[in-house]
Amino acid sequence: MDRTGSTTLTTAALALLALCLPSPLRSAPPETVREDLEVERLAEGVWLHTSYEVIEGFGRTPANGLVVVSDGEAAFVDTPWTDDQTRVLAAWVQKRLGARLTTVVPTHSHRDCMGGLETAHDLGARSYSSGRTAEIAKRNGLPVPQESFDSERDIPLGSRVLEARYVGPGHTVDTIVVWLPDVRILFGGDLVRSAAGRSLGYTREADLDGWPASVEALQREYGEATLIVPGHGRPGGGELLTHTLELLANRPR
Ligand SMILES: [Zn+2]
Secondary structure (H helix, E strand, O other), X not given: OOHHHHHHHHHHHHHHHHHHOOOOOOOOOOEEEEOXXXXXXXXXXXXXXXXXXXXXXXXXXXXXXXXXXXXXXXXXXXXXXXXXXXXXXXXXXXXXXXXXXXXXXXXXXXXXXXOOHHHHHHXXXXXXXXXXXXXXXXXXXXXXXXXXXXXXXXXXXXXXXXXXXXXXXXXXXXOOEEEEOOOOEEEEEOOOOOOOOOOOOOOXXXXXXXXXXXXXXXXXXXXXXXXXXXXXXXXXXXXXXXXXXXXXXXXXX
């Protein structure tokens, strides 16, 4: 075989190999639960949920959360936008994953994180948030998470644990992250912008000066993450943290 033929064969073999390798970012395509609610499997017993709501000034806006399942129990890291979406998601989890919603961890007080908290409580779930989130919720007349912590809480779920951590201010003063140590997935929530995010999003309640140090803390603490999930947009790797720092450094002043 001449050099050209061999090169062509190698290229073809590599292309075939690439097709057979699983994408590191997802193991299954997203599924539509309803037109305003999608789910996507990220790892064993870990699903991304994405709900859509029309927001004035932003249009139809997707928001991410996680469904984590262990031994028949399910946790939502952030509820969908609404009570109705939360009820539909919990029913899907029960039917499809055979798990009952027992735990909710809102990562800050905004509606894309705990808009379905009342329904989650009605369904029997226990909720955990930063004390700052609980305070803001109380002040704003929102449903208040039942258990709160200062900077960290390890929340058991069946045989797994969800590590909720406050690393500093950013998108809001109360935003936390949740680390799943067994699969090394970081839910960065609104501290982290997606790679496609061209702006910092809604910043009227942000601490823009304090935000970079919080992202640097994530870089230090979670360098071994296999996947980082932002509050909005596609999950990715460490480049999401770098991108968020760039957006912060280059923001209009
Ligand atoms: Zn928010």
